[in-house]
Amino acid sequence: MIVVFCSNNLEVDTAARDYTRAAVLIRREITIKKVKPKPDCVSTDITTKDGECLRVVSLYADKNLDPGDLCSCLEGLLEDREFDYLLVAGDLNACSSWWCSPPLSDNDERTRRGEVFEDCFLRMNLAPVNANKGVPSFYSGGKSSYIDAILAYGVTVNKPAYALDTSGDHRTLMCEVRCGNRELETRSERINYVKVVNWDGFKARVANKTPRFIRMDDIPSIEQAAVKLNDVIREAMLESCKDTRNKKQARERRKGGQVWWNNELEKKRKTLRREEKEMRKTKREGLTEGERESLRNRVRIAKRDYFNSIHRVKREFYQHKRSTATFKELTRSLKVSTITTEGYEAEKIIDRLLDIGDESLYSHPSRYEKQSTEPLGGDVTLEEIRKAASNFKKGKAPGSDEIAYEFIQIACGIERWVEKFRVLIQRFLEFAFYPSCLKEAKLILLPKVGQQNIQEEHKRWRPISLLKSMAKIVEAVLRNRIMKFAEIPPYIHGYVNNRSTVTALRSLSDEVLDVRGGDKLLILYDLSAAFDKISQRYIIKTFKKRTNRRWSELIHSYLVGHTSTLDGVKRTRSLGVPQGSCTGPVCFMLSTVELGELLSVPNPRFKRKVAIYADDIAVSLEASTVEDLIYAIEDTDKIIGAWAEKTNMQVNKRKNEIFVRDITLKNNLEEKLIEQGKNETADILKHTVKWLGVHWAKTWTVHVTHMMSKATKTVAMCRGFWQKKWGGSIDTAVAVWNQVVCPQALYGIEVYGEVLNYRWLINKYERLQASFMRTIFGLIRSTPTKLLSWFLSAMTEPLWNRAAERCAKRWLHCPEVSIGKKERRCLTKWGISMSVDREITRDLGQNPRNLHIEIGEEKPCMETSITRRRAIYFTDGSLSSRGYIGARVACGIVRITNVEGIAVVPESYQYRGYRLPDHSSIMQAEQCGILEAMRWFNSENAGQLKEVVINVDSTSAIKVLVREKGTELTGLIWDEMRKAERLHNATIRVHWVRGHAGSHANECADIRANLARMRDCVDLKFVRAPASYTLREVKAFSETRDHEVWKRASRNLFIAKFGLSLGTAR
Helix, strand or coil: CEEEECECCCCCCHHHCCCCCCEEEECCCECEEEEEEEECEEEEEEEECCCCEEEEEEEECCCCCCHHHHHHHHHHHHCCCCCCEEEEEEECCCCCCCCCCCCCCCCCHHHHHHHHHHHHHHHCCCEECECCCCCCCEEECCEEECCEEEEEECCEEEEEEEEECCCCCECEEEEEEEECCECECECCCCCCCCEEECHHHHHHHHHHHCCCCCCCCCHHHHHHHHHHHHHHHHHHHHHHEEECCCHHHHHHHHHHCCCCCCHHHHHHHHHHHHHHHHHHHHHHHCCCHHHHHHHHHHHHHHHHHHHHHHHHHHHHHHHHHHHCCCHHHHHHHHCCCCCCCCCCCHHHHHHHHCCCCCCCCCCCCCCCCCCCCHHHCCCCCHHHHHHHHHCCCCCCCCCCCCCCHHHHHHHCCCHHHHHHHHHHHHHHHHHCCCCHHHCEEEEEEEECCCCCCCCCHHHHEEEEEEECHHHHHHHHHHHHHHHHHCCCCCCECCCCCCCCHHHHHHHHHHHHHCCCCCEEEEEEEEECCHHHHCCHHHHHHHHHHHCCHHHHHHHHHHHCCCEEEECCEEEECCCCCCCCCCHHHHHHHHHCHHHHHHHCCCECCEEEEEEEECCEEEEEEEECCHHHHHHHHHHHHHHHHHHHHHCCCCECCCCCEEECCCHHHHHHHHHHHHHCCCHHHHHCEECCEEECCEEECCCCHHHHHHHHHHHHHHHHHHHHHCCCCCCCCHHHHHHHHHHHHHHHHCCCCCCCHHHHHCHHHHHHHHHHHHHHHHHHHCCCCCCCHHHHHHHHHHHCCCHHHHHHHHHHHHHHHCCCCCCCHHHHHHHHHCCCCCCCCECCCEECCCCCCCEEEECCCCCCCCCCCCCCCEEEEEEEEEECCCCCCCCCEEEEEEEECCCCCCCCCHHHCEEEEEEECCCCCHHHHHHHHHHHHHHHHHHHCCCCCCEEEEEECCHHHHHHHHCCEECHHHHHHHHHHHHHHHHHCCEEEEEECCCCCCCHHHHHHHHHHHHHHCCCCCCCCCCCECHHHHHHHHHHHHHHHHHHHHHHHHHHCHHHHHCCCCCCCC
């Protein structure tokens, strides 16, 4: 919101002179035309869609001042009459039968003040819009009054003012008015089909429309139940959304054909057409030459005025659009887009994109039998459904049912619907059945950049497959269960948790780029349309081998019968996995495991290592002689070719590449291959290749140059958004730098982080930073690079810091990442202590069954009666004022005991405190408090207490306990909770209590933590350094180095002559 304040009134008492007592709050999207503040009143002019003006006036009438003075100020605000509509609202401290009821006595001071305001408002033609005059708008000390009012002129009152309770003594007066038939003009461009959702109505409709009983005991009824639950969401969505398109604006856009068209241009267009019509009449009426010349001049003037107005309106529109562009709009404009006017033949393209193959090859399973869900991971829970739904991003395009993900996510919070949805997925698992209504995909074609001259039409387009939102939730549940069953070998990097393109690149970079050892090379294989061509029969066999028979039956039902529709042309898929799905890529990933096993078989003549990311296959080879290396290439080609033929795929040999780092080795290989007549293999030998977005060469300079060029190009595209008085904001510029430019410049930095110590890379980063500063501030090229780079580091984190932090976090805090001597040397140079153990986040599996978290209730859980048989703990963490890197950290625990129903008193509290290493975080202190409380319970409880309540004042520490990913501390807490269940059959409840809100036991835990923090010795030495500590180490080193570099560089600049140090604060 934008807040427009009035001027302070200096005529009031001294205590109130510093107060701003009237203001107008306006949404940021609304266009503000003019603001005029006066003492205790302020006016704001807002532009409507058709160019008309709405003036909003907020006022406050002090009961100790003459009301005539405020009336004079109000008349001064309205004397120009440059508005079409008027709203006046505020606290009048006066009553009148005109806006309140029942009336007060004539002797009442508020009535006499009301008469003055009533005369003033009548002169201004204002009318009150209060709905219920009998409802007071002010409560104080048991008394009520009617001293607030809303008055209007020229507007249509859709909903008269009504009162709402607030936390103060005044009540809120709410009203809804309309300025003619228009809405207020917003800065953001309105799209054609904007829909406003009544979420409360949507929830109520979903709950009411969901049947109390849905039959799901056989395959037809399960299919019908899936359709019915999906229809419930769709019907509730359509009834809860109303189209708010501006019809008149749409007509104007159709007439002008552009979004910048307005009424002024429409009037000038009609004037020009009218003058041209008069000119055509002269040919029939026989006017004199002078009269004709006069008409021609009028036409020229009207035409010049019309086209000049078009030029001015377009310029103003695009200037306004750029100056008010949001980050999302900017990033969309920075992407390279392809505009094509060519059409396509839907039937021809869909047949080429989806190779139908032999449709009789595979069909639906012959029968479905209801069995136990244990082979598939057990019964479905509401938690895994809600977790799967929450992971989907908002704003993504829906499928053919037009149900957006937001609706499914909201519906998963409605108990009645989500319970039926849970039973439906349960039936899918019991029958190993996937319904056909969730196998429908909608295809959308996007033109490929730079591919419009290709002869084959289907290669010019990139197909986007959109599945139904409910199908994506079901597939997400299946995908999570498959990943728990399947054993994924280390050479598979795609669609696996904690693995990415970085792990794939790092797994081969040392093997290929290390100069030690024998002759080395890297082979990159390209599979043509792998996801669309892979054999479904092979996938079924893979699941039977890698998981169990029941999973293969479910995947059989899932794969068969998927349909894709492009512009009404529908085809059924008999090969490949469905695109746009969650389970399909996992099916493909598991199918590539056998290929990795074949390539991992040792051979005495050479060494071979493989990395597979989706359909990108890379194989590194090392041999002692050129002949053995050629033999290794042939053997690898045979293995991959045989596997591709077995899975109904093809290797595109023209796109295969072989990277050879050593130029001498490359020349020797070419000679040998040509001698043996293997010219095709010799042609694909290269000294520079690109794999997974990273350019492989003899040095990393090639890749860095490519990435910096890409980032520089993005910076150059930003010039049109700044450097003007109507340009975008600096906040938006910094957001573009952080979220667009930096990721481009630092792509793959975790693979080649050792080059961060080289001066040439630091200089490239500084030049890019300086270029960005010149772009957004419009500076000349001679502005010193060091100065601009230093200024950017004061606005946001510089590139080198980001790169070093990403490398350190990836190398030290991610599982399945091993660091070598080069990485250790780099980390040591960056100020990171290698003697400190680092915390690693990994998958922990299912949380303990006896764990329950309670976050909604703020009050502490203190009840310890004999019937409840509870052990109650309060824990808290404490951290001293942090130094540059480390700090003193400790945790405190209070145990509350109760004997024979005696009331709990502070004298019966038991205390414990523990100091953590200085590298620990406050989150770790909170977790250690929970851990030590559980250890305390397990060590002293003799089976008497069956329930443990741990009161914690950190919601973050509680939420971490129920996540599947966690640190070693979380794993230790889970072990203690499982131990409590095994030894004492105890239930663990972790309860949130608001910190420092009056809970005596919580304050005692905080004091105990502070006392433990003062100790000299560390109690919990097993706590490892978190990622935040590593980042602080890097930042401390970077700031020290940058200050020294700037100190040396500033000596040669003009600022040093008059003593400016220009630190980051200045």
